[in-house]
Amino acid sequence: MYNGGDHYDGNGGGAANANTLFSGGGFMPSQTTNTPDGSGGISKSRGAQTLLPLTVKQIMDATQTNDDKSSFAVNGTEVSTVRLVGRMMNKIERVTDVQFVLDDGTGRIEVNRWANETSDTTEMGLVKDGDYVIVNGGLKSFQGKRHIVAYSVRLVTNYNDITHHFLYCIYVHLDLAKAKKSATQTQVTASASTWNQGPPLNNQAPTLSASGNAGGNELSDMVMNVFHDPMLVNLEHGVSIQQVASRLKISDALARSTVTHLLDVGNLYPTIDDNHYKSTLNG
Amino acid sequence: MDTSAPSPFVNGEILKMFLGRRVRTVVQVQHNEGGVLLGLSTDGHQLTIRGAPGAPEPPHYIEVIGIADSSLSIRAESCTDFGENFDGVAFNGLCKLANDKYKYMFL
Numbered sequence: 493m494y495n496g497g498d499h500y501d502g503n504g505g506g507a508a509n510a511n512t513l514f515s516g517g518g519f520m521p522s523q524t525t526n527t528p529d530g531s532g533g534i535s536k537s538r539g540a541q542t543l544l545p546l547t548v549k550q551i552m553d554a555t556q557t558n559d560d561k562s563s564f565a566v567n568g569t570e571v572s573t574v575r576l577v578g579r580m581m582n583k584i585e586r587v588t589d590v591q592f593v594l595d596d597g598t599g600r601i602e603v604n605r606w607a608n609e610t611s612d613t614t615e616m617g618l619v620k621d622g623d624y625v626i627v628n629g630g631l632k633s634f635q636g637k638r639h640i641v642a643y644s645v646r647l648v649t650n651y652n653d654i655t656h657h658f659l660y661c662i663y664v665h666l667d668l669a670k671a672k673k674s675a676t677q678t679q680v681t682a683s684a685s686t687w688n689q690g691p692p693l694n695n696q697a698p699t700l701s702a703s704g705n706a707g708g709n710e711l712s713d714m715v716m717n718v719f720h721d722p723m724l725v726n727l728e729h730g731v732s733i734q735q736v737a738s739r740l741k742i743s744d745a746l747a748r749s750t751v752t753h754l755l756d757v758g759n760l761y762p763t764i765d766d767n768h769y770k771s772t773l774n775g
Numbered sequence: 776m777d778t779s780a781p782s783p784f785v786n787g788e789i790l791k792m793f794l795g796r797r798v799r800t801v802v803q804v805q806h807n808e809g810g811v812l813l814g815l816s817t818d819g820h821q822l823t824i825r826g827a828p829g830a831p832e833p834p835h836y837i838e839v840i841g842i843a844d845s846s847l848s849i850r851a852e853s854c855t856d857f858g859e860n861f862d863g864v865a866f867n868g869l870c871k872l873a874n875d876k877y878k879y880m881f882l
Contacts, residue, residue, distance in 0.1 A: 547880055552778045597799055598881045599778030622853065651838070651857040655865045658784075662877050 543628060545575045545661045548599030551631060551638060564631055564638075567668040576601070576627045576640065577648065577657040583621050590616040594627055594640070602639040603627055615645060624648035626657070714740055715750045716759060719771040730763040730770035782840050783882055786870040787820025791846040798849065799840040801857060801866050804833045814839075817867035823848040830854055836861035 546566060554564040554571065564571050578596030590605045590613075607613045619625050629642035648654060718724065718739045724731050737747035751769055754760045760769040782799040783789075790798060802814025802822055812824040814837065824830075824839050825848065831837060835858060841851040873881040 549778050549781070549882065550880055553879075595782075597782045597784065599781060601777075622855075624855070650860075651836075651855075652860075652862050652865065655862065655869050658869055658873065658881075659865065661880060662872055665877070665880060 541573055543573045543575055544569075544571050545577075545657055545664055546571070547658065547661055548576065548578070548594070548596050548601050550598075550661070550665075551576075551601060552599055554631075554638075556633065564633075567665060568672050569668050572630055573643075574629065574631050574640065575657070576629075577624065577654055578627075580619055580621055580623050580625050580645075583619075585616070592621075594625070602637075603629065603642050603645070604639060605629075605642040605645055619645060619647050624651070624654060626653065711742075711746075711750050712754055712759075715747070715754060716771065719760065719769070720773070725771070725774050730768040732767050733769075734767075781882055784866075784870045784873045785843075786818040786867050787816030787822060787847070788818055789870055789874050790816075790820075790822070790843050790849070792874070793843045794846065796843055797841065797852075798843050799838060800849070800870075801836050801838045801861060801863065803863065804831060804835050804837055807832065812837075817863035817870070820847065824851050824854075825849070826851040827854045831856045835859055836863065 544566065550566055551564075551574065554566045557563045557565050557570065576594055576596055578594045581593040581595055581600070583590065583592040587607070589607055592603050593600050594603050605612060605616055607616070624647070626644075626646045626648060627640060627642050628644045629640040632639055632641055715736055718736050719731055721739075724735070733744055733748050733751060736742075736751065737744045740747065751760060755762065755769065759772055761772055762769055780797065782797045783793060785793060785798045785800045787800075790800065800816060800822070802816050802824065804812060804814050805821070806813040807827075807830050810826065810828050812827045812830050814822050814824055816822050824837075824841070825844070826841070827837070827839065835856055838855045838857050839849055839851050840853045841849045844850050
């Protein structure tokens with residue numbers, strides 16, 4: 493079973509906020525830190541430990557990053573902890589560990605589970621060849637061969653989890669691709685060091701639509717774009733209502749009501765007074 | 776690590792693209808007699824599954840992994856009972872995505 497649907501879907505407001513507070517604590521990769529760092533466009537982030545749902549095919553296609561042969565990149569994002577869902581095959585139990593092959597339909601990969609604690613052995617005793625299992629583990633490479641060192645191996649009890657896993661792989665894949673694309677765009681915008689007055693605003697907010705609470709409201713999106721503008725994010729007291737209004741050429745009242753709404757849904761927080769706010773994504 | 780022999784997700788329509796190859800699909804059991812099972816694919820095709828002894832009764836869903844014999848039949852290598860509460864619509868959507876737009880993530 494996946495633990496808690498509301499955390500798993502990545503769209504629950506609470507989960508999204510929790511991700512912001514506790515770096516890498518959720519299932520969605522942390523995007524605020526996915527900035528290109530010049531080393532071949534591989535994003536290194538605190539989210540490298542973030543659990544990524546992947547297919548075996550994606551792992552096969554993952555590139556090994558140059559500086560350290562033990563790390564991998566999928567979609568240009570460093571990945572070390574992965575979730576796979578598939579059938580257990582060729583299970584071999586030994587004193588020190590349990591080894592099996594995971595077949596997720598896109599390919600097969602070897603998985604090792606070290607028997608450090610009694611709980612490890614107990615958990616591995618519950619699953620057998622032919623069972624569908626959810627594996628969370630670290631992606632490793634040994635002598636050029638990729639394998640998984642599992643932290644947990646759990647039996648699938650609701651088979652919709654299998655469908656869900658693969659759909660979630662697609663979702664996360666798209667989300668990473670989008671984050672990378674807009675991060676690049678943001679850097680271009682920032683290095684141009686021009687004030688971006690008025691439209692087009694839609695290429696300035698790299699993370700909004702994936703932040704969980706974006707309501708799809710155009711005005712809200714535009715207001716959030718102002719808060720994510722590279723020229724404004726570092727203001728100590730945040731952005732004032734008046735700045736928002738003048739940026740978007742809207743009335744103060746409309747700016748205030750939109751900001752209040754974004755405050756309510758948790759995308760903004762007040763700073764020194766009721767007139768200044770910052771985006772929760774920017775800490 | 777080996778991705779040379781995948782078993783792609785298929786529905787009734789996509790099954791035709793993989794004749795003679797290993798596939799996996801989910802069907803809802805309609806009729807089961809003498810090791811030959813009739814099942815409804817998630818996109819409404821009636822499929823014949825051979826070699827599925829001990830398959831559950833209707834209206835259970837089963838996952839079949841096997842070789843696509845023809846455009847409407849599969850020779851099963853393994854069957855798993857997915858129960859009665861499987862979401863066929865979501866699975867059907869996944870089949871389409873995994874064989875079209877996001878094929879590179881699966882095959």
